[in-house]
Amino acid sequence: MLPLTSxxxxxxxxLRIRSARLLSxxxxxxxxxxxxxxxxxxxxxxRGELDRFGGVSVRLARRGALDRLDAASFQRRLQAAIQQWRxxxxxxxxxxxxxxxxxxxxxxxxxxxxxxxxxxxxxxxxLWLGEGPSRLPGYATHQVGVAGAVFDENTGKILVVQDxxxxxxxxxxxxxxxxxxxxxxxTAVREVFEETGxxxxxxxxxxxxQQHTNPGAFGKSDMYIxxxxxxxxxxxxxxxxxxxxxEWMDLSDLAKTENTxxxxxxxxxxxxxxxxxGFDKIDFTMEELPAVYTGLFYKLYHKELPANYRTxxxxx
Amino acid sequence: MLPLTSxxxxxxxxLRIRSARLLSxxxxxxxxxxxxxxxxxxxxxxRGELDRFGGVSVRLARRGALDRLDAASFQRRLQAAIQQWRxxxxxxxxxxxxxxxxxxxxxxxxxxxxxxxxxxxxxxxxLWLGEGPSRLPGYATHQVGVAGAVFDENTGKILVVQDxxxxxxxxxxxxxxxxxxxxxxxTAVREVFEETGxxxxxxxxxxxxQQHTNPGAFGKSDMYIxxxxxxxxxxxxxxxxxxxxxEWMDLSDLAKTENTxxxxxxxxxxxxxxxxxGFDKIDFTMEELPAVYTGLFYKLYHKELPANYRTxxxxx
Numbered sequence: 334m335l336p337l338t339s340x341x342x343x344x345x346x347x348l349r350i351r352s353a354r355l356l357s358x359x360x361x362x363x364x365x366x367x368x369x370x371x372x373x374x375x376x377x378x379x380r381g382e383l384d385r386f387g388g389v390s391v392r393l394a395r396r397g398a399l400d401r402l403d404a405a406s407f408q409r410r411l412q413a414a415i416q417q418w419r420x421x422x423x424x425x426x427x428x429x430x431x432x433x434x435x436x437x438x439x440x441x442x443x444x445x446x447x448x449x450x451x452x453x454x455x456x457x458x459x460l461w462l463g464e465g466p467s468r469l470p471g472y473a474t475h476q477v478g479v480a481g482a483v484f485d486e487n488t489g490k491i492l493v494v495q496d497x498x499x500x501x502x503x504x505x506x507x508x509x510x511x512x513x514x515x516x517x518x519x520t521a522v523r524e525v526f527e528e529t530g531x532x533x534x535x536x537x538x539x540x541x542x543q544q545h546t547n548p549g550a551f552g553k554s555d556m557y558i559x560x561x562x563x564x565x566x567x568x569x570x571x572x573x574x575x576x577x578x579x580e581w582m583d584l585s586d587l588a589k590t591e592n593t594x595x596x597x598x599x600x601x602x603x604x605x606x607x608x609x610x611g612f613d614k615i616d617f618t619m620e621e622l623p624a625v626y627t628g629l630f631y632k633l634y635h636k637e638l639p640a641n642y643r644t645x646x647x648x649x
Numbered sequence: 650m651l652p653l654t655s656x657x658x659x660x661x662x663x664l665r666i667r668s669a670r671l672l673s674x675x676x677x678x679x680x681x682x683x684x685x686x687x688x689x690x691x692x693x694x695x696r697g698e699l700d701r702f703g704g705v706s707v708r709l710a711r712r713g714a715l716d717r718l719d720a721a722s723f724q725r726r727l728q729a730a731i732q733q734w735r736x737x738x739x740x741x742x743x744x745x746x747x748x749x750x751x752x753x754x755x756x757x758x759x760x761x762x763x764x765x766x767x768x769x770x771x772x773x774x775x776l777w778l779g780e781g782p783s784r785l786p787g788y789a790t791h792q793v794g795v796a797g798a799v800f801d802e803n804t805g806k807i808l809v810v811q812d813x814x815x816x817x818x819x820x821x822x823x824x825x826x827x828x829x830x831x832x833x834x835x836t837a838v839r840e841v842f843e844e845t846g847x848x849x850x851x852x853x854x855x856x857x858x859q860q861h862t863n864p865g866a867f868g869k870s871d872m873y874i875x876x877x878x879x880x881x882x883x884x885x886x887x888x889x890x891x892x893x894x895x896e897w898m899d900l901s902d903l904a905k906t907e908n909t910x911x912x913x914x915x916x917x918x919x920x921x922x923x924x925x926x927g928f929d930k931i932d933f934t935m936e937e938l939p940a941v942y943t944g945l946f947y948k949l950y951h952k953e954l955p956a957n958y959r960t961x962x963x964x965x
Binding site: 404432433434435436438439442443447448450451452453454455456457470471472473474475476477503510511512513514516517538539540541542543544545546547548550551553554556594595596599600602603605606614615616617622623624625627629630631632633634635636638639642643 | 720748749750751752754755758759763764766767768769770771772773786787788789790791792793826827828829830832833854855856857858859860861862863864866867869870872910911912915916918919921922930931932933938940941943945946947948949950951952954955958959
């Protein structure tokens, strides 16, 4: 949070902070390079690409001239390149390093580079050359877990499990972490099936919990979402490896029991409210829509709009 | 998504997949080591800690005996250690490497290690020793962006901006990316203030959008949340660097205009519905609650429960 300060100072702070979103590399994966940068003499291996945010992005080749370069020579060339970039007014350097070229990471770190992120077979380091603290955008901050509250409206029963490994004797909804690129509802349906053998269908998003510095998320934040699912099968065949018990329980019993977590109890009471007075009172429903520019689709969740508000036809 | 297959095969697949949540290192940051592992002869620098999930975690020291070890010697010792771990039935190795010791990354990669993640001044690599494909838990998958729909109930006006850099002439809500560890509502209030100079207060969560393989998220997923905010100040002092325009606009005009994004238009109509028929019809409200075991607090968002469902007192 920014402190509230008087006008001009605040504006200066804001300018410093706001431009963080606009910097080099953030949209590099989509926008592509604007032009090729000519490196200083002796640093041909460090050919960089300028971006429209004032940064330069260097991708070390997997093979090539760098194979014959030792760490000390690399460091000298990188230092010369940084001087050049600085003199040209560049504000940031992005350095992409294949894992087998990782001997160049420590020399870069000696010159002030830090890890931005790493995944699988490459790492990305950054060096901030602009004024003040770095304004470069960060990497992913959240893992997403999803649980499925599978409720059978015909019997008033809800599917619950007891973990084998933790929270013993506490009834909860089956669930787990989203895989990369997996939609919220798909995670819920997959996890429910894997834990309980029950097939189900996404109906709505019921609640969202945000928690930070999560040990189970390697210190990052955790977003935990509970969805309402409709069962398509009813015979339980639960994962003995993960669950101690699995049952169809009366929803009103789950709403009253003390053998559950606070969030499960809360959502059970929410479901009971929806069951008795209409699920439209508790649901965020989902719709898939096209993104404006990227050609990608996204899924949007909110309280369902009455028809006359959806089209705005005939409204004043 | 797992394909639906016949019973016993499905269970085998499930056992393989389900144990992914239980593996080494995932909860290592909280659970701590179970015991210290004695390394094979000649590999004292690779002293590891066993965890209760069948994995071993090795933290290379920032300084010490490793300083005198070259990459080739490290590779030989790591190879011997891997053989030992494999013979003991370990299923995974976590290797934590300070950035200045990064010369050991490529030798580890030659033995099959991959980056799990890296941040600031260290990286973590993993090697899967168990059967089948790796079941190790992944790293954070989502960035979280938050926008604030600041609505003045007294005038029926909503705060909107036009970006200087993209989506020109499209009215939208001010917003931006969450900082690490920042709550959803705090991001909305901060971003609104930074972009527009308007002070405001969190009221509710209105919508959530999930989008994958986002170029602006370094290929990761994006969660975009729109909050309803109540204004505490009204004089606009917008960030010229980021915004082209900023206005208090009649909500009904925003709900009808074509000069806006589909999601802004949708949320404007949602707000109009709430303004006319009660915000309880559209809001997910927030409550802070203590976590069961960790001592941390979390924020929980869902449709507000009527009082009799909150306590379940006097309910059948």
